Amino acid sequence: MINIVELLLPLFVGAPLLLGGILFVVPRHHPLQLIMGMGSLLALLGGAIVLLILTFDGTILVHQIALWPGGISIPFVADSFSSLILVVAAIVSVISFHYMIASGEAQSPSIASLVLILAGGVAGALLTADLFNLFVFIEVMLLPSYGLLLFLSRRGDMAASRLYVTVNLLASTLFLAGVGLIYAVQGTVNLAALAGAGDDPATAIATAVCLGALAVKASVFPVHGWLARAYGSASPAVAALFSGLHTKVAVYVVYRISSVVFEGDGAWMTAIMVVAALTLAVGAFVALGESEIRPLMLFQMVSGIGFILIGVALFTPEGLTAGIVYMVHHMVVMASLLLIASAIEQTYGSGRLDRVAGLRTREPLLTAAFVISALSLAGLPPFSGFVAKYALVLASAGAGQILIAGLLIVVSLLSLMSLMRVWADMFNGKRHKDVELLAAEERIRQREGLFDGEVIDTDTAAAEAAHALERHGPPRGVLASGDPHDHRGTRIPLRLVIPALMLSGLSVGLGFGGEFLLQLAEHASSVLTDTSGYVGAVMGR
Amino acid sequence: MSLALSIGVLAAAGVFLVLQRGMIRIILGFVLLTHAVNLLIIAAGGVSRRDAPFFGGDTSQAADPLPQAFVLTAIVIAFAITVVLATFAVVGRRDDDTEAGNGSPQQSEVDGELDAQLDSEHDSEHDSEHESEGERR
Numbered sequence A: 001m002i003n004i005v006e007l008l009l010p011l012f013v014g015a016p017l018l019l020g021g022i023l024f025v026v027p028r029h030h031p032l033q034l035i036m037g038m039g040s041l042l043a044l045l046g047g048a049i050v051l052l053i054l055t056f057d058g059t060i061l062v063h064q065i066a067l068w069p070g071g072i073s074i075p076f077v078a079d080s081f082s083s084l085i086l087v088v089a090a091i092v093s094v095i096s097f098h099y100m101i102a103s104g105e106a107q108s109p110s111i112a113s114l115v116l117i118l119a120g121g122v123a124g125a126l127l128t129a130d131l132f133n134l135f136v137f138i139e140v141m142l143l144p145s146y147g148l149l150l151f152l153s154r155r156g157d158m159a160a161s162r163l164y165v166t167v168n169l170l171a172s173t174l175f176l177a178g179v180g181l182i183y184a185v186q187g188t189v190n191l192a193a194l195a196g197a198g199d200d201p202a203t204a205i206a207t208a209v210c211l212g213a214l215a216v217k218a219s220v221f222p223v224h225g226w227l228a229r230a231y232g233s234a235s236p237a238v239a240a241l242f243s244g245l246h247t248k249v250a251v252y253v254v255y256r257i258s259s260v261v262f263e264g265d266g267a268w269m270t271a272i273m274v275v276a277a278l279t280l281a282v283g284a285f286v287a288l289g290e291s292e293i294r295p296l297m298l299f300q301m302v303s304g305i306g307f308i309l310i311g312v313a314l315f316t317p318e319g320l321t322a323g324i325v326y327m328v329h330h331m332v333v334m335a336s337l338l339l340i341a342s343a344i345e346q347t348y349g350s351g352r353l354d355r356v357a358g359l360r361t362r363e364p365l366l367t368a369a370f371v372i373s374a375l376s377l378a379g380l381p382p383f384s385g386f387v388a389k390y391a392l393v394l395a396s397a398g399a400g401q402i403l404i405a406g407l408l409i410v411v412s413l414l415s416l417m418s419l420m421r422v423w424a425d426m427f428n429g430k431r432h433k434d435v436e437l438l439a440a441e442e443r444i445r446q447r448e449g450l451f452d453g454e455v456i457d458t459d460t461a462a463a464e465a466a467h468a469l470e471r472h473g474p475p476r477g478v479l480a481s482g483d484p485h486d487h488r489g490t491r492i493p494l495r496l497v498i499p500a501l502m503l504s505g506l507s508v509g510l511g512f513g514g515e516f517l518l519q520l521a522e523h524a525s526s527v528l529t530d531t532s533g534y535v536g537a538v539m540g541r
Numbered sequence B: 001m002s003l004a005l006s007i008g009v010l011a012a013a014g015v016f017l018v019l020q021r022g023m024i025r026i027i028l029g030f031v032l033l034t035h036a037v038n039l040l041i042i043a044a045g046g047v048s049r050r051d052a053p054f055f056g057g058d059t060s061q062a063a064d065p066l067p068q069a070f071v072l073t074a075i076v077i078a079f080a081i082t083v084v085l086a087t088f089a090v091v092g093r094r095d096d097d098t099e100a101g102n103g104s105p106q107q108s109e110v111d112g113e114l115d116a117q118l119d120s121e122h123d124s125e126h127d128s129e130h131e132s133e134g135e136r137r
Helices: A002-008 A011-023 A031-055 A080-103 A111-127 A131-152 A159-186 A201-218 A225-232 A236-260 A266-289 A293-314 A317-348 A364-378 A384-398 A402-427 A435-448 A458-471 A494-512 A514-529 A532-539 B002-018 B023-044 B065-090 B105-119 B127-131
Strands: A061-064 A075-078
Touching: A002 A031, A002 A061, A011 A031, A011 A111, A011 A131, A031 A061, A031 A075, A031 A080, A031 A111, A075 A080, A075 A111, A075 A532, A080 A111, A080 A236, A080 A317, A080 A494, A080 A514, A111 A131, A111 A236, A131 A159, A131 A236, A131 B065, A159 A201, A159 A225, A159 B023, A159 B065, A201 A236, A201 A266, A225 A236, A225 A293, A236 A266, A236 A293, A236 A317, A236 A514, A266 A293, A266 A402, A293 A317, A293 A384, A293 A402, A317 A364, A317 A384, A317 A435, A317 A494, A317 A514, A364 A384, A364 A402, A364 A494, A384 A402, A384 A494, A384 A514, A435 A458, A494 A514, B002 B023, B023 B065
Parallel strands: none
Antiparallel strands: A061 A075
């Protein structure tokens, strides 16, 4: 069984790439697009779960491409850490793609292909143990992302896409330069062959160039500014997909490199600790000042990256475990919150906190999903965020970093404050008069395939709004005359709420099953604290 | 030495161009930057050994093939991304904030509404959907 799975390891990359390529020739509206797209993502999820089960007991699955001897070949490795992240990445991909189908975005040309190629690139980046190969897979992830941005930027706003491409190209170029420098110093870019090489100052600096490039991709302070601008005007579902995949792959690689190359060397980990602490504080502060739901969530995401990096900066077994738990929790909850923001933006045509109000009485399911995800992000029990933050605070305190532990708690309160603002402005409050008109314009735009910039005739919009008021009467049991909240008019369709509900359900599950999650993360962190198994397996010893 | 100088000049020129206004300059800057990195990788393999490892060449003096393979891959990827960037240079020219004029104060009398929107993108994106988009199109 293990041998067969080892041989099939490259399929995690190859199959999505191949199927994505095939889907380019399938006609745009053919049902095969969605069936094959969803089927392959589910198969990827299934495969990832198989990997997770097989690696649970500490087994490390290795495939040397073309069966070259270890150290020379390009190795594909699945251990308990990469399998766990692959599972969560696959879950986020499946749910984001589900949302794209529900919102009709998957009807745009070649979306299924692009999502599949993106998933293939993510699988490759998580499984490869070769730094140059990693660069290639990061590019494989990025190219379909550019396509997704281009096809789905409904705002007709290319400026953000330009920013995204240039920032990522610059970071990739820097990463490539770092890989070149590592090769110059060590004569190899095989991660396992570089084990412990961080003691050599030249290698350490070359690797630091790579880490710097990854910091840009993970949007770590002070190079975090691009994220909210670039993701802020992408299609919301794409933002959710990217948030779960791109930044987290970069963070995953930071974990891997810190553990294998630096072996948790104190000076480097202190540097990571400083930027991580700044990232989590700055992200939470900026989120407080945002006036739209999506940028607010995106800065919460920047803050979360800081939380995850605290785990690796501590580099104690408890710290790594907590960091991995936080990463899993954050991928799930952030995608959920961004999908909630998507549902609001796509239904009401605006994500401004002062434009949309009174969602609490109109959208019970969305409200439930938001409350769960928001409280989970803030770190309240019984959700996954509590497990993650509790473990992280305990680990920081246990490592003697009382200051960091305090900072984590204070920043969590700040996060809660900015989420309370969303609650107070968007979910509570009385509905604005013009929101129906906004929603009507948004529907017309979606129907006609217009960009956000394009103007809509006032009469057409007014007619559409009146039509919606007429068609969607108040729910049963509410008298039209005695309804203080005016339940008529636009509602968020159930199909747009279901993906977020599933993710928030997962957060509840991970909260109640915190013991299980901690156990998974402990197994994952054990390959980081003791890299001898990983190195031995990759080098064929 | 000449290689190091070339890398330095290419990188400096690339950085200079990337910091200029205008998407085309930025693209050319990235082309130069990737060239600099490609040369860096070639330099990483060592340039003193240049023999071919076949046709009776001295294998101890053979050039390192791995950096060449790296560079070949990197060139292809850089080429693909240059094409993507070039697409972004021609698509949606109206909101190209890398071009001189767009989003800068000089143009305010011509297209004031657009500038107001670009300058305060975060705050006014949705406001201006109603007020200014009419003038934009």
